[in-house]
Amino acid sequence: MNMEDADHRIENTAAGCTMTGVLRLATPGAYERIFNPIHDAMIACKTTYVVDIRGLNFMNSSGITALSRLVLAARKLDLPLRILGAESIAWQRKTITSLRRLHTLLTVDIQDTPAS
Amino acid sequence: MSISRIHGVFDGAAVEPPLSKFEVKFTPLDLIAHWKRCGMTADFLAYFIAYAFENPKAALNTLSTVINELLENAVKFSANKREPVVLSFDHFGDTIRIETCNTCSGAITQRFDSFLQRLGSEDIEDLFIAQIEQNAATNRSESGLGLITMVKDHNSNLAVSIRPLEVGDAHEVRVRVTLNANEVDQS
Numbered sequence: 001m002n003m004e005d006a007d008h009r010i011e012n013t014a015a016g017c018t019m020t021g022v023l024r025l026a027t028p029g030a031y032e033r034i035f036n037p038i039h040d041a042m043i044a045c046k047t048t049y050v051v052d053i054r055g056l057n058f059m060n061s062s063g064i065t066a067l068s069r070l071v072l073a074a075r076k077l078d079l080p081l082r083i084l085g086a087e088s089i090a091w092q093r094k095t096i097t098s099l100r101r102l103h104t105l106l107t108v109d110i111q112d113t114p115a116s
Numbered sequence: 117m118s119i120s121r122i123h124g125v126f127d128g129a130a131v132e133p134p135l136s137k138f139e140v141k142f143t144p145l146d147l148i149a150h151w152k153r154c155g156m157t158a159d160f161l162a163y164f165i166a167y168a169f170e171n172p173k174a175a176l177n178t179l180s181t182v183i184n185e186l187l188e189n190a191v192k193f194s195a196n197k198r199e200p201v202v203l204s205f206d207h208f209g210d211t212i213r214i215e216t217c218n219t220c221s222g223a224i225t226q227r228f229d230s231f232l233q234r235l236g237s238e239d240i241e242d243l244f245i246a247q248i249e250q251n252a253a254t255n256r257s258e259s260g261l262g263l264i265t266m267v268k269d270h271n272s273n274l275a276v277s278i279r280p281l282e283v284g285d286a287h288e289v290r291v292r293v294t295l296n297a298n299e300v301d302q303s
Contacts, residue, residue, distance in 0.1 A: 007152070024155040024184060026148075026192075028251070028259065057177070058155070061185055061262030068248040090177040090303045094269035101245050 008056075012037050016050030024060040031066030039073055048080040053096070054111065057089060068099055075103040085110045123232040124275035127213075127294060136168070136207040141200040144191040144218070154191060157203075158184035165205065165212070169301045178270060178303040182214055182293055185262035190216035193224050195286040212300060215292040222285030225278055231260050232276055240268045266293050270303075 008021035017038050025031050042049050051070065053059070059067070067083075074081040081103060085092035087110050097108050138161070147153045162180035166172040183203070190201040201218040220228065234243060244264050251259045266272045273294040280287050 007155075022155060024152070024188075026151045026188075058180060058184070060155075060188060061259055061265065062188075064261050064265070065248065065251050065259045069252055072248070072252050088174075090174065091181050091265075091269070095265050098241060098244055098268070099248075101241070102248065 010034055010038075012041055014041060015045060015047060016052060017041070018052040018055070020055035022058045023056060023063045024058060025062060028062045028065040028069070031063060035066055035070060038070060042070070042074055042077060042079055042081075045079060048082050049074065050082045050084060052084040053092060054084055054086040054089075056092070059091065064095060067096075068102060071099050071102045071106055074106065078105070080105040080107075082107045082109060087112050118280045120277070120279040121229070122275065122277045123229075123236055125273065126275045126277065126292060127211075127273070132208070134206040134208050136165070137205060138164070139202060139204040141202050142187075142191065144194045144197040144199075144201055147187075147191045148197060154188050155180075155184055158187060161203075161205065165207065168207075169297075171301050174303050175300045178295075178300050179212075179214075182266060182270060182272070182295065185266065186214060186216045186291055186293060189262060189291070190218040193220050193228075193289075194218040195221045195224075207297070210297055212295045212297050213292060214295070215290060217288065217290045219281065219286045220278075220289045222287065225287040225289065228276075228289070229278065231263075235260070235263065235267065235274070240264065244268060263291075270295060271299055 008019065008023050011018045071081060083096060083106070085096050085108065087093055093110055097110065100106055100108050158180045161183050162176050165179050166175040169175040187203055194201050196219060199219060201216060204215045206213040244261070247260050247264060263274060267274050275292045277290045278287050
């Protein structure tokens with residue numbers, strides 16, 4: 001049965017990306033392939049880049065590592081970054097807010113309403 | 117590195133039998149070949165446990181996150197991918213205990229030992245940030261972030277026992293996370 005990749009979706013635009021579903025890939029390296037377009041978009045971005053994870057129910061620690069690498073990349077680019085999270089999703093409320101210390105231009109916005 | 121050691125506090129044998137319990141054995145190779153089985157297992161077991169909670173949806177997210185991290189680590193770092201790893205759960209009413217047991221090579225055990233010493237002595241928020249910065253510079257798969265978040269974000273008691281096996285350089289590693297049931301219900 002092939003159900004690989006059926007559990008997450010990443011939509012990219014010039015000013016941001018939206019991740020939904022479940023991201024539990026095996027290693028931080030496995031995330032590189034799907035996060036490379038995000039990194040490229042950040043390099044080209046002239047305003048604040050927005051990462052919307054309100055619809056992402058689960059992300060494992062390899063994913064947290066990969067997400068934090070995006071934050072470090074934004075820091076290197078001196079790019080303002082905004083992460084949108086959901087109050088109702090425990091791991092987002094608890095873990096993602098700690099990333100603020102990595103980048104002075106990072107805003108972590110944990111909202112009450114989940115992504116539609 | 118050939119002596120047994122314990123990091124954290126093992127809460128020992130319970131006086132009363134658990135209200136609920138299960139134990140599952142996995143062949144790591146099965147989960148490595150189809151990585152999503154880790155998440156499937158974590159979700160299923162979290163549903164099983166959370167079903168009895170007042171706020172099952174909230175509890176589910178925390179329980180699945182914790183079970184998945186422990187299971188992924190046990191599978192990823194097991195020394196022999198054909199030798200079963202054991203995942204167990206015990207619910208004692210006020211506390212929930214989730215534990216994995218697997219074997220680790222001497223080299224991985226040594227790095228794990230050093231990491232656990234830091235986890236037990238350094239400020240947890242500082243360690244979280246330091247590990248992210250360090251991981252960005254290296255490319256190791258053993259980030260340690262999963263165990264840091266167990267302690268930092270889920271207010272768990274983390275205890276690890278490391279015991280050398282009689283033959284070879286591998287060690288038996290038992291990782292136990294004890295959660296407050298009320299906090300999980302309100303997470």
